Amino acid sequence: MTAPGAAPDVVFENVSKFYGEVLGVNKVTLHIPAGITSLVGPNGSGKTTLMNLMTGLIHPDRGAISVRGLSPRDPENLMRSTGYATQFDSAPRWATGMDFVATSLALYGYSRAESRERAWKALEQVSLTDAADRKVAGYSKGMRQRVRLAQAIAHDPQVLVLDEPLNGLDPLVRAETIDLFRHYAAQGRHVILSSHVLQEVDVISDQVILIANGMIVAEGEIRNVRDEMVEHPSQFIIRCRDASRIASLLFNESHVTEIRMNDDRLGLLVMTRNREEFSRALTRVAVAGHVIDGVIPADENVDALYEYLIGGRS
Amino acid sequence: MTKFRMRQAWTIARIEMHRAFLSKRAFWVYLLAILPAVIFIGHGIEMKLRESRYQGRGVTPAEVVDSFTKGEKVEDVLKRAPKPVEDHSWSYRRSHEDEEEEGETNKKRRISERVEGRSLTYFDGQRRVQVGFENGVLIRKHSDTMKNFEEDRTVFAGVFQYFYLRLAIFFGCLGIFMNLFRGEMLDKTLHYWFLAPARREVLLLGKYLAGLVAATVIFTGGALLGFGAMLWPYSGAEMQAFWSGPGPSHMFWYAAAAALGCVGYGSVFLAAGLLLRNPIIPAAVLLVWESINGFLPDLLQKLSILHYLQSMCPVAAPIESDTPALLRLILSPAAPTSRGLAVLGLLAVTMLVLWAASSAVKRIEINYGTE
Incomplete structure (x- = not known):
């Protein structure tokens, strides 16, 4: 549901897509709110299919899709507010970086001067102005990735769809690009991306959609998704000086299923079936005079979710 | 179609003209287009050389x-x-x-x-x-x-109808128009167009215009060059009579037939490029269809591009008296249509094909993996 006044969601209603007899995605129902959303799943799980469906590059066999109230079958309106950097590593042979971005802007009705000005700005955002006048065909993989991103953002879209956008980027540009996504998300826009770099997804995403075999396995904020997985105990790392004593106290709690002592005997890995009870138990331990330096959730990250839900098949 | 969409179509056409004119896959199109001119220039040079040699000898x-x-x-x-x-x-x-x-x-x-x-x-x-x-x-x-103007005009009519319309423009348009969508599929760049804020029909129109401008410039240019090469050895009263008589009209109708050939065949091959991966299949089917046109009932004859193009040609193509009856039937146009109707008929066929192509382009999906 979309709150009054908020930007409408990207919505998939019972969407299925088959490539002949091969399943693309099956009965997908999603409501993606504004912010950064990561599609996570192994190769062939259906991430790119979802992205292609929401941008109209392919059409669903069943179901309906709406991107902030617009149909992907209406590119004239949809693509004014949507930018998509695909994974297809190709560009017209004749084009320089500047031509590549500016030419696409001509179709938005911008004048030549305005197109070039916007293209330059977009290239600046991806730190590619130095190579603006070189042929895209001669770019490195990372540069081609950036020029596609520049093309996707050049018209200042409200929905940014990015297929593996951080692939091939050096650390500095990667950080700048993530900042750009955050900047977009902060403005109430949609940034929907796919990635295999789980740590990055973990850090940058407001919400994740875990997908496997064409079906949505989980969706939502990472922590909420984690909370819903009652069959897998939550893991916490406790840094403390009196590790063995604390371990014996926690073992008395019925919700604690396993405790592992760290080699330096200054830390514990505790597995619990009830996070609330665990929190109360820790308070009791602290009140009893044991010093706890810190408690860190060990599996509220996409790696862990991935492992639990999909079996680590990335 | 709104003014903005027309402008979009023209923008697409301008961008695509590069691909249409300079595609490495279609350079042979230029050879097809200039072949008649090369033949007639060769013929003219040979005539002029022989004439000056003979005049030198007495x-x-x-x-x-x-x-x-x-x-x-x-x-x-x-x-x-x-x-x-x-x-x-x-x-x-x-x-x-x-x-x-x-x-x-x-x-x-x-x-x-x-x-x-x-x-x-x-x-x-x-x-x-x-x-x-x-x-x-x-x-x-x-x-x-030694210089027989009537004969050369008839030979030109034969070259134009049997080679230029039937083969050069046919295969030239195949090379240019099939490449517009199919070429982008092979280059994996078609998605850039599909991600532009333009209706698919506008994209189709833009690409068609690009192909049409390229094909028309190349083949109308080639036809006029060939016509000029045919006239080149002649001068004096013969030419004066020709240009003050049927000359301008002949030139116009040859150019018009070449241009309309690009209009018609272009639409067919653009549509074929959307629907089929292998260009040989539509080419073979259309070539056979055009060839057997003479055998078809009246109504089906009207669904042939060649039928209208031949009806526009100002000079009947020669058929030798000893040509076998079957070949004669294939070569000669069946009951030519008047020029006005031929132009309208061809445009109607083109509109029909483009309409079918526009509904096909809306269904196209990007799936380079199967290309």
């Missing part, structure tokens, strides 16, 4: 050349016309059977004799007259006009 008055009769002796001919432009002599042995009586039976005998042959060629400023002699006696005379 012109014999027409009345002298006309006075040569069979049975004349070579000496008499050379006395009246001492300056042939070519003089060739040869000899050979000729044998024949003869019968002679020997007692009560006739006996066949093979007789061999030596024959002295000679050929003299004269030039009267217009005609080339060849006279042949055997053993010094004139036995044959043949004259042809």
